[in-house]
Amino acid sequence: MKIALLGYGKMGQMIERMAMQRGHDIVLKITVNNLDDLTKENLSKADVAIDFSTPDAVINNIYKCFEVNLPIVVGTTGWYGELQNIKNDCLASNNTLLYGSNFSVGVNLFFHLNKFLARLMNKYPEYDVQVEEIHHTQKLDAPSGTAMTIAEGIIDQLERKNEWVNELIGSQELEVVKNDQLLIESHRIENVPGTHSVLYSSEVDDIEIKHTAHNRAGFALGAVIAAEWLQNKQGFYNIADVFNFKLID
Numbered sequence: 587m588k589i590a591l592l593g594y595g596k597m598g599q600m601i602e603r604m605a606m607q608r609g610h611d612i613v614l615k616i617t618v619n620n621l622d623d624l625t626k627e628n629l630s631k632a633d634v635a636i637d638f639s640t641p642d643a644v645i646n647n648i649y650k651c652f653e654v655n656l657p658i659v660v661g662t663t664g665w666y667g668e669l670q671n672i673k674n675d676c677l678a679s680n681n682t683l684l685y686g687s688n689f690s691v692g693v694n695l696f697f698h699l700n701k702f703l704a705r706l707m708n709k710y711p712e713y714d715v716q717v718e719e720i721h722h723t724q725k726l727d728a729p730s731g732t733a734m735t736i737a738e739g740i741i742d743q744l745e746r747k748n749e750w751v752n753e754l755i756g757s758q759e760l761e762v763v764k765n766d767q768l769l770i771e772s773h774r775i776e777n778v779p780g781t782h783s784v785l786y787s788s789e790v791d792d793i794e795i796k797h798t799a800h801n802r803a804g805f806a807l808g809a810v811i812a813a814e815w816l817q818n819k820q821g822f823y824n825i826a827d828v829f830n831f832k833l834i835d
């Protein structure tokens with residue numbers, strides 16, 4: 587495949603290495619220093635675009651790909667307020683987009699485990715639950731996209747939680763968290779690639795599930811696999827469609 591990398595930072599550079607190992611060619615690399623190269627002509631040379639840019643840049647990048655009917659894999663987080671509009675525009679213009687808050691197989695297994703545990707916990711109201719995410723200090727968005735997906739999985743399965751609220755530790759103090767609200771605590775610590783935990787606490791014990799990324803290789807490999815999977819498909823997809831676990835919907 588010929589791949590256009592929209593964003594060539596920590597993730598873009600690792601995706602380049604993974605993609606080349608799997609026999610693909612990188613035909614375009616976009617950073618803030620060469621935005622003029624993001625042209626229809628250059629995008630048309632690619633079979634697929636992979637976007638790991640910034641929350642501010644990603645929407646424009648998506649529409650640039652739509653203009654030339656170039657399938658796009660979106661790993662960038664922090665734009666999900668626009669998700670429904672993008673989905674509508676993607677489908678109305680017969681385009682192809684696959685997005686995911688986290689492309690690693692480990693986190694996608696964790697998403698599934700999280701929903702399974704949340705469904706079980708309906709019978710045990712003595713446990714309250716909260717989500718914690720820890721990331722490096724360059725991260726632009728909070729909560730992480732992964733933490734949002736985890737929280738949505740819990741809200742989907744656990745009847746006593748209806749919405750999530752976020753506290754970025756060290757910035758603003760959150761007001762009292764209501765019983766039907768699910769707290770996501772965000773921590774920013776140097777050099778942490780991404781750690782996510784779900785903690786159920788009762789008076790007598792705790793149950794905790796945790797995913798720790800040791801590096802960014804799992805995210806990068808998943809993004810390349812997603813781009814391969816997207817070949818010859820049309821429509822709007824999530825990384826869950828690639829892994830397609832069946833134990834719980």
Ligand SMILES: NC(=O)C1=CN([C@@H]2O[C@H](COP(=O)(O)OP(=O)(O)OC[C@H]3O[C@@H](n4cnc5c(N)ncnc54)[C@H](OP(=O)(O)O)[C@@H]3O)[C@@H](O)[C@H]2O)C=CC1
Pocket residue numbers: 592593594595596597598616617618619621638639640641643647660661662663664686687688689690805
């Ligand atoms: N879904 C997943 O599995 C994962 C998602 N992410 C997400 O991916 C995104 C990128 O992460 P990361 O690589 O760590 O971030 P970096 O800051 O390291 O890289 C961002 C890149 O985007 C470039 N950029 C800035 N503006 C534009 C633009 N208008 N068009 C194209 N590129 C632009 C930057 O250019 P310059 O270098 O010149 O500043 C930089 O190369 C984040 O949103 C992060 O949350 C991260 C890991 C896994």
Ligand SMILES: O=C(O)C1=N[C@H](C(=O)O)C[C@H](O)C1
Pocket residue numbers: 663687688721725726729730731732733779780781
């Ligand atoms: O910004 C990051 O680094 C990461 N972002 C993603 C997110 O917001 O969940 C995925 C991963 O945790 C790393």
